[in-house]
Amino acid sequence: MRLNHRALFVACVLSGLMLSAAGCRAGRRVTPGADPMLSVRTLIDAPEDFARRRVGSDDYSIPPYAKFLKGVRICLNPGHGGDAHKRGFKRGPTGVREAEINLRVAKYLREFLVVAGAEVLLTREDDIELSYEERAAIAADWNADLFLSLHHNAIDNKPQANYTTVWYHGDVDYRPSNLDLARYLCEGLLDGLRVPTITDVPLKSDLLMYEQGFAVLRHAKMTAALTESSFYTNPAEEQRLRDPAYNLREAYALFLALAKYALAGLPRAALVEPADAVIRGGATRLVFELDDGLRSRKAWGHERTMILRDSIAVRIDGERVAHRFDDDGERYTLVVNVPAGLAVGEHAVEVQFQNLNKNSVLNPHFEFLVE
Ligand SMILES: [Zn+2]
Incomplete structure (x- = not known):
């Protein structure tokens, strides 16, 4: 259906664009995607086989100890999704969406893990919304050994902030294996991403954020941790996080961390x-x-x-x-x-x-x- 000029003008205003009325009169097409804070596909496009072609190459070699991942059931939970219509929700300064970063890192991580013989399930393959309970239930129903929630961090009014944290549920004694997983992941991210600043104790309890902790970790029935690898609210980091090569680097860091964890034996x-x-x-x-x-x-x-x-x-x-x-x-x-x-x-x-x-x-x- 063609919009008349008046409707088009209203659409311009509603979508929050700074387009001039002249632009509207000129018949410029206005779609919700034209507002960067409502856009989708905010990452730099990569071919479908971007990760697959690089896994096992010199830069992304599979170390011999990765064989101990064989048969380990790992559920990867890319945080958020299905939320592009919420204007500005979980986005960086230019509109890059956390949900898309998380999903691409999860898919790239799977490429490495599968080559090593791990069994991998993603809680979501697409840009869809899932509740925290649903995510934890997917991992439990599949009988996962490890449940890894992948996130990137944000903070208001502090664009310079950019550091790595990995989160465990509850008090330190809640489930000691959660700390093992979190510690390996954290060390892997620190080595692999080399984010320029650090918080002095990067392993964090989710009780610091919410009285009951993160729902996705609280509902987890197995060994679980949540990574906040870096801050997309940092303008430079936001641009890195759009880049498939940087997403692959993060996935590789997480892969090596999981492989070292498995090498140390999973009792x-x-x-x-x-x-x-x-x-x-x-x-x-x-x-x-x-x-x-x-x-x-x-x-x-x-x-x-x-x-x-x-x-x-x-x-x-x-x-x-x-x-x-x-x-x-x-x-x-x-x-x-x-x-x-x-x-x-x-x-x-x-x-x-x-x-x-x-x-x-x-x-x-x-x-x-x-x-
Ligand atoms: Zn998040």
Whole structure:
């Protein structure tokens, strides 16, 4: 439908353009995209195979230790999306959208991870809106080992600000493996992006921002962290973040970080007795088999204990309980005494430990039923 001049003039004003009335009268086409604060596709265009053609090249080589990512299930969550119609929302000074940066970095990161053998799921492939709960549920339903939310930072009235932060949920003890993931990611970003300034403690609790923390991290059921790699409100950084080569550099930094995290071993626990997690008939113990994330590699010295004994802590319903730890050179066994008189019903048990690289167990939380 053709707009008459009057309607066109109104459209000019509504879209917030500084076009003169003369411009309107000249019949200049006005679309919502003409307002940089409402525009989409705000990044420098890159061919579809931009990352794929570079992954594995000299500048973006796959290090041998990346093989330890094989089979690790990593859910990448590009922050925001579907929000271009909110004028100026999560945009840099010239209108570059954070949602687009996050998505491109996630897609490039996937290219690296897949080559290394990791299994990867993105919470969104397109410019769509998802709630925080939906994002966390996508990761949980897919049974992700790691959940990584990718963001870039913003601050009002402080265009000079530009530094890297990585965020974990809650207090430091909430889930120790979150700190491992966050620490590796942070070191990777500091080395890879070399953003010119630094905040002196770049690992941050999300409780600093909100009373309940970030919803996406609070709802995460697995090891999770959130990166704020740099500030798109910094004019120079905004321009770098439009550039596919810089997005690839960030993705590579995150990839190397995840590979080093995997190299250090991703410990896990499994409840083996009672196998159905039901305590009945006067039974008094739970038995876990621990995996240090390293022994199965059968490297020289793998029979030696690679779990730090003093790092082992077991809690039932939040209270520390006694345990016995055994290592026969093949298997680690953790026997937990269930306190007498535990009420009939559901109970939570948390098993914490670290391997020799001080990586904490990925899955410390279990439930059992007392009949
Ligand atoms: Zn964000």
